[in-house]
Amino acid sequence: MFVLAEMKHAVRIPPWNFNLKLTEAVVKELNKKLANTVMLNVGLCIMVFDIMKMEESYIIPGDGASHTKVHFRCVVFRPTIEEILVGKIKSSSREGVHVTLGFFDDIVIPPESLQHPSRFDEGEQLWVWEYETEDGKHDLFMDSGEEIRFRVTAETFTDTSPMMSPGGIPLKNDAASSSGATSDNETSKSMIPYLLTMEKAHNAVVFLMTGIHMDTGND
Amino acid sequence: MEVVKDNCAYLSNYEVLQLLKEVNTLDSKQNRQVNLRTVAYEASKYLEGTPCIHQSKEQIQKLMQALVPYNLTKIEKLQILNSCPTTPVEIQLIVEDAEERLTEEQVNGILKIIADSIPIPRPTGESESDGGASN
Numbered sequence: 021m022f023v024l025a026e027m028k029h030a031v032r033i034p035p036w037n038f039n040l041k042l043t044e045a046v047v048k049e050l051n052k053k054l055a056n057t058v059m060l061n062v063g064l065c066i067m068v069f070d071i072m073k074m075e076e077s078y079i080i081p082g083d084g085a086s087h088t089k090v091h092f093r094c095v096v097f098r099p100t101i102e103e104i105l106v107g108k109i110k111s112s113s114r115e116g117v118h119v120t121l122g123f124f125d126d127i128v129i130p131p132e133s134l135q136h137p138s139r140f141d142e143g144e145q146l147w148v149w150e151y152e153t154e155d156g157k158h159d160l161f162m163d164s165g166e167e168i169r170f171r172v173t174a175e176t177f178t179d180t181s182p183m184m185s186p187g188g189i190p191l192k193n194d195a196a197s198s199s200g201a202t203s204d205n206e207t208s209k210s211m212i213p214y215l216l217t218m219e220k221a222h223n224a225v226v227f228l229m230t231g232i233h234m235d236t237g238n239d
Numbered sequence: 240m241e242v243v244k245d246n247c248a249y250l251s252n253y254e255v256l257q258l259l260k261e262v263n264t265l266d267s268k269q270n271r272q273v274n275l276r277t278v279a280y281e282a283s284k285y286l287e288g289t290p291c292i293h294q295s296k297e298q299i300q301k302l303m304q305a306l307v308p309y310n311l312t313k314i315e316k317l318q319i320l321n322s323c324p325t326t327p328v329e330i331q332l333i334v335e336d337a338e339e340r341l342t343e344e345q346v347n348g349i350l351k352i353i354a355d356s357i358p359i360p361r362p363t364g365e366s367e368s369d370g371g372a373s374n
Contacts, residue, residue, distance in 0.1 A: 021317060022250040026243040048272070053240075055275035062245045066255070066278055067262065093247065095255060097282075100314055104322065104332050106289070123281035171332070 023098050024069055025062050028091045029053075033077075035084045043071060046090050054094055056123075058213040060177050063098030064124055097124060099172045099216065106169050109162055112146050117162060119170060119218065126215045129170060133219030170218040180213045249313065252291035252321045253299060259283040290323035293359050302356040309341070309349060323353055 075089040331337040
């Protein structure tokens with residue numbers, strides 16, 4: 021679900037935004053910085069909700085911009101643990117089922133949290149729930165793109181900011197300094213800043229039927 | 240950037256959708272912020288798939304007042320509002336220890352309240368085609 025997070029930040033307003041009203045310019049700068057980014061231990065920031073307080077603006081010698089300390093609230097996507105959500109299956113692999121909400125992708129259901137018994141079908145590259153009924157076993161395939169209901173069991177935040185030495189200077193890779201920057205970028209891309217781990221809402225057989233295409237006939 | 244409090248209030252899906260709609264109405268010249276536009280578009284697309292598009296402020300107030308006697312927590316009520324359950328099993332998933340805290344009649348009562356205060360038009364065509372595909 022969505023929550024509000026209270027934050028404060030010294031906003032730098034560049035001179036070409038001086039024609040805007042101060043609040044407008046501040047909201048614009050904050051949205052530029054925050055929208056669609058994951059903040060460590062806060063969640064996925066969506067947009068600025070409101071401005072609570074603005075302190076005096078000041079100018080720093082050698083910089084044409086104005087700086088204003090702003091207290092504001094931000095709309096953040098942060099599901100609570102145990103929350104039930106509905107998403108779509110993005111892909112499946114041996115590591116589990118990956119689920120997307122459209123605006124948030126880093127959701128994984130590990131194999132041990134899928135219904136029991138489940139197996140991974142190598143041919144189809146899909147997870148299959150072997151649903152048992154009186155007249156035998158049914159294979160329920162979890163197709164990509166199907167809706168799925170799941171429960172949030174854990175969240176993992178990873179700090180993906182550039183590695184800093186204690187002095188605040190970015191650490192360089194062993195490679196030449198020019199290529200160091202790009203490889204830094206790559207590693208931070210492959211790290212997932214905010215990962216939700218889920219289990220399928222297992223006592224909800226009714227829902228799962230809507231999420232899984234049923235294969236009853238031919239085998 | 241300094242976080243004062245990472246969770247000072249909960250927002251319902253309805254409220255978030257209203258905020259995002261405002262962002263989406265700004266035309267692209269006014270709103271050159273790519274990140275904001277992307278997330279507003281994607282998130283509102285997600286929210287439009289949830290029951291919150293059928294809700295209004297009055298309906299939500301009515302629902303919240305009607306749910307008071309059931310002693311649900313704030314998060315449980317919010318989840319009920321966001322997902323608008325229609326079957327008892329959905330309530331049991333949302334409410335912790337539902338078996339102990341709610342009787343079967345109470346669960347049915349909650350379902351009735353939800354159906355009464357937030358009527359969701361059921362698209363008949365879609366459910367029929369779903370049924371056909373699974374057979």
